[in-house]
Amino acid sequence: MTRILYSLCGRDVSRPFSPHCWKIVMALEHKGLEYVERPVPFTEVPKLENGFSKTVPVLRDGDLLIRDSFDIAVYLEDTYPNRPTLFGGEGGKALARFVEGYSQMLVHPVLSRIAIKDIHDMLDEKDQTYFRTSREERLGRKLEEFEAGRPQAITDLTAQLEPMRHMLKFQPYLGGETPLFADYILFGALQWLRITTGSLAISRDHSVAEWFERCLDLHGAKGRAVA
């Protein structure tokens, strides 16, 4: 076995939670490729593979190293074209970049606000210090002040998911009748929320919650393996 996915964890190595790493777990499963996942704490990431990347996911495929979740997905599609497609053609690949924009620019900020304290509390002491310092610098305020916006963020989340709710009136997945990498982009975001907070923060009968349950069932219920 030469394929290694480096991902992110807190104190508990069995509960990797990074949204971007979950995209690649699902992409590797989708392609039916074998791999070993190696979750590490935040402060170990820069030391991986002789400092190859400041962020995870990093994929080692034999002698090759690839970083960045979108670049890894494109690499997998190009390298294993005879396996199930992650993009469904050139149009699907181009539009997946827009779904990434939606997830990162409109959904992630809301999820961060909901989950930030829970993420902090999952980390070991060294990572907690790193996380608090780097996030408070980025946000320009204390984690606790940022988290005070949590009730409003839960309301905002339903509003930000409206494009998904609209799409799900017509088809069961972003990819149409079956999932594509675009599904895994948003799945990764909500899986991050689920693993760090224990809840999706939306009603169970919301069509996005039902879509998320379908995603948890994919590939031998890979997503459910981490509770």
Added chain:
Amino acid sequence: MTRILYSLCGRDVSRPFSPHCWKIVMALEHKGLEYVERPVPFTEVPKLENGFSKTVPVLRDGDLLIRDSFDIAVYLEDTYPNRPTLFGGEGGKALARFVEGYSQMLVHPVLSRIAIKDIHDMLDEKDQTYFRTSREERLGRKLEEFEAGRPQAITDLTAQLEPMRHMLKFQPYLGGETPLFADYILFGALQWLRITTGSLAISRDHSVAEWFERCLDLHGAKGRAVA
């Protein structure tokens, strides 16, 4: 010539403004298909083609009538497969439905708030009465109260366009190197704003404004023909 696109106008028939109709103008141009556009006022729409549809666009293609912008785009793709593709494959078609959700659920509400009074003022007297009555019932308040949110809506627009700004860091169009129907979905929305208010309400050097200018240049600058 047997192809007719019924669209929407105010007093001035030469300035059709419906976002959904502009999607189909661009789709027909993209496919290189000849057509005649017949813009009508709101209150004439239900009388078109013996009451075929309550809304425009409606496309007559020979003996066939098709309504709903997405359904028309799918019809054009399926019926004229040897012309330039509108979706770039099955993945692109599925994800275009998500772009529709983004445009309608997150961008349109903001644009409505910016443009509502200008739209009203473009209409003839009969349509103004219809527009005010139907919109005030839907919104649960007077048009003037709704329009009071305009300054905030202009701020919100930039925030709602963040997924587009992210995507445009990687490629010139939603469709990748060249536009697809997904581009025309959002183009239609901003063209609606441009024609009704005379402005895009975002900075000229915003990457979305630059993308919009590229779209205005497409297909013999079809979009610029209405100022």
